[in-house]
Amino acid sequence: MVQDVDHGIALQMSAISKSFPGVKALDGVNLTVRKGEVHAIVGENGAGKSTLMKILAGFYHPDRGSIEVMGTPIGVMNPREARDLGIGMIYQELNLVPDLTVAENISLGAMPRRGPFVDYRSLAANAKAVLKELDADIDVGTRVGNLSLSQQQLVEIAKVVSRNPSIVVFDEPTSSLGDKETRILFNVIKRMRESGIAILYISHRLQEVMEIGDRVTVLRDGSNIETRDVAGITPDEMVRLMVGRDLTEMFPKLDLSIGDPVLSVTSLGRAHQFEDITLDVRAGEIVGLAGLVGSGRTEVARAIFGLDPAESGEIRVRGKAVRIRSPREGVSAGIALVPEDRKREGIVPDLPVRENFTLPLIGRITRFFLILAGRERATVQAFADRLNLNPPRIERPMGTFSGGNQQKVVLGKWLLAKPEVLILDEPTRGVDVGAKADIHRIIGEFAESGGAVLMISSELSELLAVCDRIFVLHEGSMVAEIPRQSATEESVMRAATGQVYA
Amino acid sequence: MMRLNIGTIGNVVVRYRLLVMLAAVAVFGGWTLDDFLTLTTLQSILDRAAVVGFLALGLTPILIAGQIDLSIGSIMSLAAYATIALQPDLGNVPAAFIGLGVGILAGVVNALAVVVFKVTSLVATLATLLIGASLALLISNGQPASSADPLFGLFLTDNFLAILTPRSVLFIGAALLMFVWLKGTPSGRNLYAVGSSMPAAISAGINVNGYIAGVFVLSGFCAGAAGVIQALSSATGSPIAGSVLLIPAITAVVIGGTRLEGGRGSSLATLGGVVALGALTTLSEYNGVPSYTQAVYTGLILILLITLDRIAGGDEGKTTRTLRSAAVAKQTQQGGTS
Amino acid sequence: MTIRRNFLIGAALSALAVAVAGPAAAASVEGKSICYITAANSHFYVTPTNEGAQAAADAAGVELTIVSEEFSPQTGADQLNSCVSRKVDGILLWPLDANSYLPGLLKAKQAGIPVVAIDTTAGEESMKLIASFVGADKYGQGQISAKQMGEALGGEGDIIILAGQAGNNTTIMRTDGFLADKPDGINVLATVNADFDQQKALVASRDLITKFGDQIDGVYAEDDAMAAGFLQALEESGLDIKPVVLGIGGMKMAFDAINAGQMSSTIMQPPFENGRLAIETLTKVMAGETVDAVVPLENTVVTKDNIGDYEPAF
């Protein structure tokens, strides 16, 4: 359902190649984007999507190839020139200034002046106009640091839209959004498309690509494999193009024998975040925790682990009441948490993989206060091999690995600690298809060995495929417990949006 | 509806606490001394604030940009010495301009070290602190230069409109000018962006390196101005003039409420911080309180204020952000690839 | 580079211009206020000076407000201004450099507030505005030390100078005085700033002993603490030399060293006495009496011969 507007070529990238020391990131990539289309780009991590977009944004310069924007050939450009050419970027990580207001952020780098001064009147007027266009109700005088995540994203989009761009790149825009916010975003994207803006949409979520995209380009190993109309492709086909072969089942579900309750949480509460949360996870069971962004699901997970301890309620592990006021107590109670924000809370980028691995349990491989270096190395290497760490170099700094591999290490470090309960908060966010399968396999193996898994994901399809039961949170309260048999996207969404139980 | 943004609670709190300090000083001073609450006391406080005030003013944009400049004291010493030592050869006024030029030059050196050679500002300016102090002593052979025309700069401390002196007018004027720049002009707003979120500033096409270089040059200029004013008003170019003023300047800026982590601050807050500290010092001196007792309660106030700020403001422990300059090298490199 | 150095000569010249201020008749100064701008609050030499001043002020019944420059002449200049605006009846000033106090001194003159300088003289112009200087002649101390050194070494020999902080007025005076009267046969191997600090003197002396070894015939330390630092380094080195070691200050450690024969001499500079004398001089000025432009603190050289007659100054 392509809109009937001017379908001239907005962007033409031809035979783009780019190498970094030792790596050929792009090899003769071609990309044509029309005005008024949503052009999705998919590919595994490392396929070259980011590099291509950074070239478009002026951060990198291609070794070879040419770029034409609106029919004009572009030479070497820097980020500012790229912006002036009408290329707007919306990244996964928001690029806002928390200490400036919404209005100032929207006009950052190009504030209206009156004489030498900022014209605050037209600054506010501009911001209001743009936000209205996006149908966003945000006070333009608020400090951006005080806004919610999804409001911030709207500001980010407003910032880009206010410059009247001809091409806008969305890089994983929904990774931190809940379903409701995603809907709002899609509406905004549709409006932008209608006004003739060419949109490049990068996502790992193929369902979204199916929904919002007009055409899709698949990248693999730095080359473009194919560009197709979305109407004529299925997610399975996309996956096959991305990985180069069939991935038999994206979410393999093992049927495991479910044992006794391992984790039982009763009436857990924490002021302003959640209250009266009761749930249980049994041995060998994978339980989902669903809810919109801001429903309190992450907070519940953090409370059980002790990162932001609960203020009321009881936690039992294998029937024994435990007091958890810090992650250390969480760990000794046998609980592990793979946090939501991998970069911020998952890895220490400068430390080697080995040291990241052993961080929670370094005390256990210590004798007379000294770390047993040999045992540490051997243990970690063995585990890294089991996790398919790629490359399998445990002395390399964590920061040099891809997102998927970093996530494997985060997961692995907790498995190494041999927990009874594994809590996973968005374990596959921003992870490519291949690593995703690895991660699901690892989780499955953990459950198979009798562990209890509590998993949070914004991707309902993932929860539905993997979980034995799903708890649903709405505004800090538990609103539903849905067994696997009766769980559908609709039933979960209804509960998450507060449409069940009074 | 026009808002002079950032005018949110944070700033209100900051201004409020300075008023509390000043009010406490006034009440206590009026209570213990019968000659404290006079215009001359105010004049004396403002006058004494001028020199350390210029240093603190120069430091303000530096901190807003998330940087630090430890070399301002040394720069001030060099400028003060040049201002007096060159008088016989160049004449009084040209020598003063050379003093300012020395400050700017030193600022350029800092800017180069931070922006071009990617040395974090804490380390770079520690090095230039050592180098500057050493150069001042070497060039002067450890001897302060005395002006042959000691009456030339005396007007700087003359009475002006009952509560001011020419040099306090310069300081207050500079603070107001800087306030207008920081709050009212695009470049001022951009500076906050640089300190608050460098990636955002880069992606908005703001020349981050330029701004960072700029604030170091400005800070050098301010330190130079402090040196020139100090030298002229005391008719002495001491090679150690600024060495003791670095810590008071930082203290004043911090008490004023400018954040060490970048992105927040104001020159009026700095003005307030300098005056509040000056008032406290003057009150203590009038009461004959020994300097070490003053040090004890300056330390207490500093810790107390910042703890209150931390608890009340609940800035969610951004200790990991520490000084943003750590990120300069990486970020600017990314933004400035050629 | 023309830098004017303020020699005591400047002060001596201005002796002609003895300032007389205050009401001529009032003989009593009781109840009057004095602002004492001192070098520091917490310092082994300055603190006893301050105590002497306080004692004299208490005896005279004047109200003494002590403010500390913390060794910064800029701070002192500001404090001087502030004391003048308070309209105190007299100011006792510890000058830390030549010119910095000039503006304040002019204002004091205008306001009719008498100023007396303690411990150190200021520059020529400044001294014209100061009623009297009470303190040791530091330039003279340098000269005396030069003479001592010359005699002890028979006019010839290689010496090292352990100086105070670079830029510090006392350092400059003691160095310049020494160099001015130093016999030509005395050769200065090295001058090191050890900042009046025993630890720094110790470290520097170790290096100097390493470099010059038995070349060192004499050591001129600008205070006794630094002399003690040198002696400690010498002892550590095990070097069998016995250089002539001169100190200044009359500190306890110097007395011990002189008794032990390690040090040749020190020059007494009793701080308490200095403070007391300064306040007494100032109150005289305030009472309208005429005082000498220089009230010297006698430079008494303490050697093995006369050590029995004196007590350590501090």
Added chain:
Amino acid sequence: MSLVKSDPNPGPAPAGTLTAGSVLSVLSIPLAIVALMVLGSFVSPSFLTARNLVNILNAYSAVGLAAIGSTFVAVCGGLADLSIPANVAMGALVALGAQTLVGPVAAALLGILVASLGGLVNGVLIGYVRINPIIVTLGSGFLLLGLSQLLVGGGIVYSEPSAFGSFVAGNLLGVPVAVWTFFVVALILHIVLSRTPFGRWNFAVGGNYEASAASAVPVRFTRAAAFVLTGLLSGMCGVLIALSIGQARPIIGAGYEFVAISAVVLGGTSLFGGRGSILRTVGGVIILALISNLIVLIGLPTPSTGLATGTIILLVVAVDAYLRRRTGAE
């Protein structure tokens, strides 16, 4: 089923591979030391004598202790401890002042304890209340130094002659006790930083505070402990100096905070955390000691030390930053 490809972004040379940059960055400190020593042997024939070399170490042993503490502070992302001079003074004054009350050994321990308490104040405010370390230590520096001056009122505190005092001031097997202390402490704390869980925690906290907290690392304790350790070592520094020169004054540690930071920075430890080593700090201390020794041996004016130190810091750090950018690390 290995589907994941390695990241195409320009990664750093993997640790363990030898590149020109990594070799240079490992060898830079030994090279600098050797270069200074070669220079020294040309300048003065007495440079390469055992006594001079011992002197060089002796001069910086005490402040070297504070530099070792500062390494922990820097590695855990605590920037710098500006209250070092105050804690040095506290340690020194208490160690001498309490001699007549409790005897020399107990007094020395008491001095170290008091300085550690100063460190504890810093540690609690920085680690647990999470205030910026620069501001906290600036404030506590004011506070503690003011208190120490209040304590002695400006006098000098002299040491009572004692066997313990002369032992600390003296030599052991021809090497000053201060030097022994420095190297033993450095060795122990090198092992602590590189081989123990506490050391590992420091790197983790400095590398990524949030992630360390989420990995059950006692983040608050770690940061607090680094400051307590620095307080303790500053106290030891004060005690060593006070006993070796037989007297103490509040200004005894003036400027030591900058010496300590300079040594840490020269050693290539990042003040922003996550990277550093005690051995490299020891190298930094030795470089500083060599500079000040050479200034005297060459006969340059004393203030040249700052010029030389500052220039070398700029050079070392700029080269280090350049190499890191080239290899893409960081």
